[in-house]
Amino acid sequence: MFPAASSLVPSLRSPQSQNDQHDQSRDRSAGRPSPRPAAKRDAFFDNAKYLAIVLVAMGHSWEPLKGDSRVLQAAYMLVYTFHMPAFIVISGFFSRSFDASPGRLKRLVTGVAVPYVVFESAYSLFKRVVDHDPQAAITLLDPYYLTWFLCALFIWRLTTPIWKMVRFPLPLALAMAMLASLTPNLGGDLDLQRVLQFLPYFVLGLCLRPEHFRMVRRRSVRIAAVPVFVFSLAFCWWAVPKMDTGWLYHRSSAQELGLPWWVGPAMQLALFGCSLLLTACFFSWVPGRTMWFTALGAGTLCGYLLHGFLIKTADYRGWFDHTAVHRPLGEIAVTVAVAAAVTLLCTEPVRRTFRFVMEPKMDWAFKRDAAELARERETREKQETREKQETGKKLETQRAKADA
Template sequence: MAGARERIALFDNIKGLLIILVVAAHFMHPVHNDNEALSALFDITYLFHMPLFVFVSGLFAKSAYRDGHLNWNRIISFTVLGFAYQTALLAINGVLIEHPGRLLLFTSAPWYLIGMAWWYLATPLLARLAPSTGVLVSVAIAFASGFFDLSNGLLAISRSLAFLPYFALGYYLKPAALEQLVKRRVLWLAVAGAAAIVSLRLVDVHAYDWFFQMVYGDNPFASAGAVAGIPAGSPAAGAIAKLVTMGIAALFSLAVLRLIPRGTSHLTTLGERTLQIYVLHRLIRAALTFRTPFYDLRVSSIRSGGRRSSWRSQAASSSCARSRPSPRPSPGSWPNAGYPDNTLTTPPAPLWGRVTLCRFRYKRTRPQSGALGSAYAIVRW
């Protein structure tokens, strides 16, 4: 019985740590690029927290397909909750009525619930394959998805495909085997490797730039930077960047597993309530962004002499209006007002700068000074 309690505490502690990182990242998102420390923390967090969550999701998805039967109740629950969450978020953002088509574009936190439904639907295939074959097939699917631009978030297809290998790996691994793995001292090598990668980012703010677009899961290979003489935007550069992000995610995940406490604590309690925290905190952040002046307050930028971020847009069309100063956007004032998730917006006052207004869908590119990207969600497994 004591072993069972330790096992439960271990996995809840992992989820507890990750929910803390997700909440922190979401709330600092509008201002993190104006602060050196926040920018570094943001970049480092996005290297591993989503792959590790998806892995743990797969670890406890054994009931998705048993005795030739899919667990349709869970699949329907994930889907309904995902669309309800999306509806609430768009209503707070002020675009639900004017842009109802956004309900199908999961560029924000609700995507993860839709992703869970997709991954559950994939379990009959995974169950029929040997573990090594299933993981290789999922990796091939993830890489193949990089050749197509599905970054508009349609039904969360792009991210569901991109993160499928982590789910498959967790699905095939038994929790008891992971319990034994975290006790192995060889994982201290992963801790050392992760520390080295963190050090690179602390020394050079641009250290991750060439591969960082791949960590979000919804960007095609064309968004990757140049590497080893391979031009930016080429499929080869994107594939290399994807491979690097997967390797880094695995390394950091192993490091976290080695460092995470195994006993019961407040972290365990948080891990038991990730679904509630996941849904509520993102709605609160949206309300603070669009319905209150919270992010207009100068104190909210937590200034420490940080650099001003450069916010750029890459239009779906080359036809753009001239660059001009922009006020703080009101709810519904942008075509894809899903701020700050994979749509063009500007940072809150006093950070509002000059942005390029383009005719069609707005898409944000990662600024030189730090990471910006999709915010990720957590469900309780």
């Protein structure tokens, strides 16, 4: 989900080591700007991102299997209620520093827009070749499968300065989501229904502070989360034949789901409350210490974008049609296999392999920032002045020695 890997979720800084301080003092003495200190990632957020991506992949694998099992349908409904909201809240929390400056806009383009263009095209070509579908067209206006999140994140990030400026950002975002749910003519371009209906979770992340995450990680909350999840799973089991799972995708209006217009806003409020409750319970169970999977949190963009090819290959080739995978042991085997696959896709070797797409260096495509050029020119002039002074001192010393 939760687009960029490291570019989407900045890290917290760590104290400088003695070597870093030595290097910085040496750079200052040489007239060069000091490098920024190495960043230290927060284990809690990396753990949360990894676990959320695993749930996303598991949910995608359950979709073609859930029709034969009411329990699996209930688990699917439960997971879809909170896994994307949790990831979007984290994305919003780490977007608080976005200020539309040239440097941040450049990272937004290279870390979100470019991967969207590449993978939107790749998934369309993949469908045309593997599924033998000549009608599969490449279009950047209609996000295919899971690329909608990159499109939405790009739009949300661009609007961040607005949400930081208005007085009541969350109520306003929630009102926009409610209005979208009763607007069937909104259209499918850029998946605007999802962009607007998921918007409150992103804005909520912008409004949160670190202490809010510490509050939900208290022991009392972790204990209370157990009965909440048990009750939620039982409720989902009861609601399977009664509720359209289309509400959980946040991509349709009430009229498109065959219901009166007023149901849309009501469902948006109800789902927002349920999703926040389950998201808080999910965060309460996320470990805050370094685990064996913590480092994988930096590779969630790879896991998110690449696991779709595995799911779609199985779908196009009819692997989900085998009777064995529709039995309880088969469903468990598929779940474990997909969780293992997305884990491998989040590893460092995969990140390095696809870095040219996920985190491309595109300095050639951007103009140099005027302020940066001025700083470099000022630094260069100071360096030249210092060198001239040192040269003059050396010449004076040499003359003094010669006269002596």
